[in-house]
Amino acid sequence: MAASNERIREVVEAYVDRVGNGTSAEVVALYAEGATVEDPVGADVLTTREQIATFYGNLDGLEQETSLVEARIGGGQAAFLFRISTKVGDQTFTMAPIDVMTFDDDGLITSMKAYWNADTDMTVT
Amino acid sequence: MAASNERIREVVEAYVDRVGNGTSAEVVALYAEGATVEDPVGADVLTTREQIATFYGNLDGLEQETSLVEARIGGGQAAFLFRISTKVGDQTFTMAPIDVMTFDDDGLITSMKAYWNADTDMTVT
Numbered sequence: 001m002a003a004s005n006e007r008i009r010e011v012v013e014a015y016v017d018r019v020g021n022g023t024s025a026e027v028v029a030l031y032a033e034g035a036t037v038e039d040p041v042g043a044d045v046l047t048t049r050e051q052i053a054t055f056y057g058n059l060d061g062l063e064q065e066t067s068l069v070e071a072r073i074g075g076g077q078a079a080f081l082f083r084i085s086t087k088v089g090d091q092t093f094t095m096a097p098i099d100v101m102t103f104d105d106d107g108l109i110t111s112m113k114a115y116w117n118a119d120t121d122m123t124v125t
Numbered sequence: 126m127a128a129s130n131e132r133i134r135e136v137v138e139a140y141v142d143r144v145g146n147g148t149s150a151e152v153v154a155l156y157a158e159g160a161t162v163e164d165p166v167g168a169d170v171l172t173t174r175e176q177i178a179t180f181y182g183n184l185d186g187l188e189q190e191t192s193l194v195e196a197r198i199g200g201g202q203a204a205f206l207f208r209i210s211t212k213v214g215d216q217t218f219t220m221a222p223i224d225v226m227t228f229d230d231d232g233l234i235t236s237m238k239a240y241w242n243a244d245t246d247m248t249v250t
Contacts, residue, residue, distance in 0.1 A: 005242065042200015070206060072223045072240035075167015079223040079240035081195060081206055098197045098204040100225055100240075115197035115204035115225075117130065 002076040003107035009078075011107045012071050016082045020066030024056035032108035039114035040097075063087040069096065077102050095122045127201040128232035134203075136232045137196050141207045145191030149181035157233035164239035165222070188212040194221065202227050220247045 003011075011030060018026045028049070031037075037046040037055060046052050064086050071080035078101045085094040097116035104110050116122075128136075136155060143151045153174070156162075162171040162180060171177050189211050196205035203226045210219040222241035229235050241247075 005245070040199050041197075041202050041204075070221070070223070072166075072242065072246060074165050074240060074242040077166050077240065079166075079204065079225065081223070096195070098195070098206070098223060100204065115199060115202065117197065117199040120130070121197060 002105055003103045005073045007107040008073050008076065008101075008103055009071060011103065011109065012073070012078050012080055012101070013068060015101075015109070016066050016068045016080075019056075019059065019084065020064050024053065024058075024060050027056045027059075028053050030109050031112075032104045032106075032110045035109055036111045037113075039112065040117065041113055041115045092125050093122055094125065097121070127230055128228045130198045132232040133198050133201065133226075133228055134196060136228065136234065137198070137203050137205055137226070138193060140226075140234070141191045141193045141205075144181075144184065144209065145189050149178065149183075149185050152181045152184075153178050155234050156237075157229045157231075157235045160234055161236045162238075164237065165242065166238055166240045217250050218247055219250065222246070 015027065015030055018030070031052060035052065037052050046055055064084060066082060066084045069081040069083055071078060079098060081096055081098050083094065083096045085092050095116055097114045100113045101109050102111045140152065140155055143155065156177060160177065162177050171180055189209060191207060191209045194206040194208055196203060204223060206221055206223050208219065208221045210217050220241055222239045225238045226234050227236045
């Protein structure tokens with residue numbers, strides 16, 4: 001049976017929380033075997049566990065804060081807007097992607113696609 | 126050549142504006158031949174011009190207001206959060222779906238998928 005909308009919301013909240021406060025391994029643990037990641041949209045799609053682990057591994061050690069802004073969940077799928085800010089020295093890089101995810105019956109993420117644009121959607125303060 | 130991000134933003138803004146202030150024919154004119162519509166996500170996918178015209182035709186004659194809240198555009202694709210309120214008698218039904226769209230080289234919409242849930246994402250005032 002497909003994961004419930006409640007279960008999917010929990011996973012979305014866990015994802016946003018772990019991207020901000022967790023290790024990359026904790027983020028990757030939310031993904032199903034065989035999952036794909038396209039971030040940002042239009043980039044090469046990551047298709048192996050190793051590629052996905054490397055992608056999130058880039059976040060390890062960064063000082064980040066995340067918050068879920070809006071989530072819409074239906075039909076076993078989710079789209080959500082979240083805010084992520086990264087402190088690098090005196091500067092803070094902030095962006096707010098819209099992520100779209102599909103899930104397996106256990107609520108593990110089977111695909112993630114992040115809509116944002118490095119040219120227009122990042123602010124530095 | 127793929128539609129530019131600027132062109133896609135114009136089409137997204139036109140879509141939100143026409144859903145609020147235009148006729149259904151003006152909305153449907155933003156779609157490419159062969160386009161698909163899934164609204165809400167998980168519903169049957171509309172695949173013919175007639176189905177899409179009927180879908181938007183349901184909006185004709187309603188008193189609606191729309192506004193674009195956030196749009197993320199990249200790789201020839203878009204995801205955006207917009208607000209739509211519909212006045213029916215003394216009541217106003219408000220919701221804010223996240224729509225995901227793909228486009229052809231001219232910037233016509235080739236697919237639309239609307240993430241929202243009738244059970245949880247509609248407020249009545």
